[in-house]
Amino acid sequence: xxxxxxxxxxxxxxxxxxxxxxxxxxxEVALILDHKYEQLQQMSDDAANQVSQVFExxxxxxxxxxxxxNPDSVRQVREVLSRYQLAEFELCVLGNLCPETPxxxxxxxxxxKTKGRIDDDEQIExxxxxxxxxxxxx
Numbered sequence: 001x002x003x004x005x006x007x008x009x010x011x012x013x014x015x016x017x018x019x020x021x022x023x024x025x026x027x028e029v030a031l032i033l034d035h036k037y038e039q040l041q042q043m044s045d046d047a048a049n050q051v052s053q054v055f056e057x058x059x060x061x062x063x064x065x066x067x068x069x070n071p072d073s074v075r076q077v078r079e080v081l082s083r084y085q086l087a088e089f090e091l092c093v094l095g096n097l098c099p100e101t102p103x104x105x106x107x108x109x110x111x112x113k114t115k116g117r118i119d120d121d122e123q124i125e126x127x128x129x130x131x132x133x134x135x136x137x138x
Contacts, residue, residue: 012087012111023088025095027066027074033059067098073138080130085117098131 007013024032037059040050068074081091090109099105102124105112112118118127 009089010110010114012089012115014089018089021088023092025066025068025074025077025092026062027068027077027095030059030062030066030069031071031074033062065096067096067135068138070138073134076134077131080127080134084112084123084127086112094127094131098135099128100132102128 007015033055037051037055044050068077077095078091081094086094086109090112093109094105097108099108102121105124105128106121112124118124
């Protein structure tokens with residue numbers, strides 16, 4: 001992104017490197033860090049000595065703010081949100097914050113409507129209902 005162009009997440013102006021990057025939701029990061037923690041426990045009798053304080057705090061953070069805990073649910077959330085041609089950034093914001101209404105979703109991620117990928121509030125409502133069902137049956 002050139003120095004003159006100002007970043008604006010509402011218009012999805014976040015720089016090419018971020019638009020092309022793979023973003024992860026908190027729940028996805030929690031699964032990855034949990035798996036790594038289990039590996040460390042298997043390798044050593046005292047896994048606490050193997051894990052840095054930063055790793056431990058990161059794991060606690062993503063677990064605390066993860067809306068979905070079940071690995072199948074995490075996969076389903078990404079699948080549902082991917083159907084709407086959202087940018088990775090948008091997908092992760094919605095997956096992390098779990099808005100309840102179309103107005104909340106648009107307030108959190110205005111670019112999904114301004115960029116023309118989602119035509120109306122009914123589509124957003126359907127997307128939110130699908131996410132709600134995943135959470136309900138988790």
